[in-house]
Structures are given as C-alpha cells and as structure tokens.
Amino acid sequence: MRPLLLPILLLSACAGVPGRDVPTDPHSYANPAQVRVRHLVLDLDVSFERRVLSGTAELRVERLDPRAQQLVLDTRDLNVFAVEAAAGPGAWTQAPFSLGPADAVLGSALYVGLPPGADRVRIRYATRPQASGLQWLDPAQTAGRQKPFLFSQSEAIHARSWIPLQDTPQVRLTYEARIRTPDGLRAVMAAEHGPVHGREFSFAMRQPIPSYLVALAVGELSFRRIGPRTGVYAEPVAVAAAAHEFEDAEKMLAICESRFGPYRWGRYDLLILPPSFPYGGMENPRLTFATPLVVVGDKSLVALVAHELAHSWSGNLVTNATWRDFWLNEGTTTYLTYRIMDAVYGQSRGDMERVNAWNDLQEALGLAERPGDRALAVDASGRNPDDVLTTIQYVRGERFLTFLEQKFGRDAFDAFLHSWFDEHAFQSHTTEDFLAFLDARLLRVHPGLVTHEQVEQWVYSSEMPSTAPVPHAEAFDEVDRQRARWLAGTGAAQIPAAQWGVHEWRRFLDLLPEQVPAARLGELDRQFHLTDTRNSLIARSWLKLAIRHRYRAADAAVERYLVGVGRVRLIKPLYRELLRVPGGRARAEAIFARARSGYHPIAQAAIERLLKEGAGGAD
C-alpha cells in the first residue's frame, strides 16, 4: 500500500463549504469541505463465531472542491483489505489508500486517493471483535437464552468502528444496506425495511441522516403492532409486555406533530434490546433502541419513549453540528419530553419528572470534571465525547428552554421551535446558529423580555444563571412531609405509600440526609420490599443508599444489579458510591471483574475510567 502524504491537505479541510460556514469537528479526520459522502451502500455478512461484520461499504461522494484528490474517512479498529474507485457508471479500479496512526479517542484516518472524476469509493473491510460500537452477546445474555444477539451503538463517535465513513454529525447521508445473518436470526436497521431473500435482509434510509444514527441489530426478533405507524420489535418472550408498556407511542407522536410539525420519518418503532444496552434509549431514526428495563408493567418509565421520539425533531431532523453543541440535541429533547408527558399523563406527571431531573442536575453540577463542563456549550475537543456529555446538557438545556417559554409565552415559544425545526430540517447546526435564530425570531420581536447577557449566561457560563426557573411538583410536598415524619421517628408502616410510583420513591429516597442508620433502612425495606423492587430506577436510588449506609441485607442485590444491568446511568452511580465507603473499592473492583465481560465496550470504558480516576464524571 502506497502511503499518501496528507497532513497538508488535511489542514485545508478547515475551509468552509461555499455559501455556508461549516465549523470543523475536532472528533473527525474527515474532509467533507472538499469531498463529501452523500450515500452509503452497505453489504455485510454477520459472523457470530468470529464476532465480525465483513463485506463492503460503497460511498457515493460529491467533490465540493474540484481539485480535491483525496477522500478522508474515519475508522477505528477496522481491517481494511482493499479500496476501489469508480466514476459514474464506469468500472471499479484499485485506489491507493493508507491508514493513519491510531488515536485512542479518534481512531485512524483512512486516506483514499481519488482518481480524476471518481465519485464512488468501495471499501472491502471487516470489523474486529472489540469494535467499540458493537456488542456481541452470547445466548445467555438474552431474554430467550437460545440465540446470540448483536446490536450497534453509533453515537457519539462509534459508527467508525463498524463502517468506514465521515463520522461527523455535519455530514448527512442516505443509505441502503444488505445484511446476511445466520439461520434463525433477523436483522433490523433504523431504516425502511425492504425485501428479505433467504438470509439476506435489505434496508433503505431515504432521508439524509448523520452517521451517529446508522444502526443495526441482529437477533431472534418478533414484531408486534401498536398503532397504524408504531410497533415493537423484541425477543418473542418480551414482545407482548413491551407493546403494552409503549401503547401510548402513537399519542405521543400526535402531540409532537400538533405543536412542532409533521413527523417526517414514516414509521416509529421500538426495538427492545438485552439489558446490557449501555443507554436507556437511543433515537435511531424510525427505530428507537431501548433497554428492556423500562418495561416495568406500569408505564412508569415511558418518558424514555417520549424522549427518543422527540428526537425525531430535535436531533434527527435538526442535528448538533459538533459534540460541543450536544445540548441542542438533548436539552431541546428533554424540554419536549416533559411537554409530551404533561399532555399524555397530566401536568403533575411532567412536573414530578422535572423536579427529579432538577435534583439530578444539582448532583451532576457537583460532579463535573471541569468548570466548563457545567455550561451548555462544552469544550469536548481532545476528549472522548462519552466522557463530556452528561445530564447537565439535558437538564440545564431543558431549564433554558423553559425559561424562554415562560418569558415569551407558550404559543410564541412553540411557534419559534416549530420554525426552528422547519427551516433547518435535515441540517446540522451549531449553538451559535441557534442563538442567532433565537435573537432574530424572539429577542428582537419581543424586545425587553430577555437580554443577550441572560442568554449568554445560560449557554456559556459555568455558573447556573440566577434566572433559572426551579420546578415544583405539588405531589412531592406530601412526599417531603412523609419523609420528615419518618425521619422524626414515626414507623415505616405509617407512610401512606400504596399509590407511590417511581417518581415519589425517588423523591423520598434521594432526599434522605447523609446519615441514616442502617437499622432504619431495614425498617423501610421490611415494609416496602425495596431491595426486591423490579423498577430499575427505584433500585438505583435504594441500592445507592444501601451502599452508603452499609445496609448489608442488600449486598447481594447490589452485586446482582451491577452484573445484570449495563445501562451506564444506572450502574455508574453505584460504583461511585462504592468508591466512597471504606472497603468499597475492593468490592467495586471484584464486582467489576465479574461483570466486565457482560458490559458493552462503552460501559466497560466508563467504569474502567471511574475506577482508575476516582469519582470524576457526572454521568
């Protein structure tokens, strides 16, 4: 393979696209300002024996700079066997290529020499078993325990570990895919499902999406309809419960459409994954990927569906230009989430969620690694985005939008968001693009309500603005009274918690003081069986307390939870709590040694970092 000399060309990658100033992305080697990938054709075989995807990725590119002689792609841990190029319908010819040095965060650049006129590049490659964006599961890690399972997680910068592409949210592409699976397994992608030929599944994504939304899963999957355009994919034993839990998805879609514009993706389905999925949910277009832990039976955790579905507007339609602008995706989505919860389940449900999130925000602000991480726009360059993106961008972003809503009024603010989505549909935007639009459409139109200084403080300051609206939930006044009574010595039997759900329990438990005798926890446990709760969020709050106050009766439950659950937001706080108590580090390390091989690479990295670097990191 002939090495190409590229650093000089790379420097010029910083130039903007004519007519629009595109910021560079510090998390990508790609050169979209010169040559931009527009369409992807994936053709892959799935091997569970080797834990490898192998085949070809064809990239259709547009040369924005007619002099460009090179296409730069992102990869991580890929084996690249051959690269070919072609012009229009012409024949494929070998193209020179080289892989740059591997960076721990960014992976390796793939430099491809483009012959004159070439507008197609085909890469023959294979993934490696340790691909950071894939998890290969043994049958024992699934609900059915019979068949293996594979799923991808591309956000933030893991798409490059299973597809060579321009892995930056500034580049949008359409794609088609053919995926061949072993017998008895079904492939699904976050795309339109095409015909199945034998073991070959085909897909098409016709709307241009950023690379972090390309998604694939393979397993023993069945489908159940929810409504005319909604449904659930899950393992056969799990599909009925999931369809019931998420039966309000259709209503949620309708609410979003009525306020913020049409749903532009055709279908909205959910895919229930095994419990090692490192997130609660991932907003892959047309097919949200979700943890099975939200299927509780009482719809208590369906804010997750509202959230991922809201990303169909904030994130998937209008996308953060770089990971610094992540709050535009998640803050806006969190705002929409609670609006949906208000509308479907009543204002008091939305308010409870807001108040608990506000408490999570206070905790996250205290845990931020750097003061700048407390702002909305975060400096993620030189860092792994997975280490920088926290609850702060979600909840502080949500509070910022709520602040604006309260200042300008709900109707004006909804109209503003509606036009933000409409006028920027299928584009990627920066924080500053949003602020300019806010200025033009709200601040100038309604002068005197919000100052530029206030906006800048919200977005750039590491201090929370003094103007932040503090949410209040009336239902929690009673919970707070009960907590105070119990702390003053009344028995647990006196707490009228029969109607309490996850929100009330989180409120009760999360606000207990630093010191509570273990015996009193035992009393609560005997009354309400908290150690045995099947609600993963109640369990997180409870087990955290159990660790802190050395309530030994929950030891086995702590271990079971940390081994059985892979969602980072659920397990990391428990590991963090273990690190805080005497003797806890050894216990944390012993549990991690047992749990590690069942965790997704993203969760492995998060917990490894926590154990190595102490209690840093807010998520």
Ligand code: BES
């Ligand atoms: N897009 C995120 C998940 C994500 C964030 C993946 C950062 C990679 C990097 C998703 O929409 C999300 O926010 N999930 C939450 C759901 C919750 C807020 C309801 C989660 O998984 O906790």
Ligand code: ZN
């Ligand atoms: Zn989200």
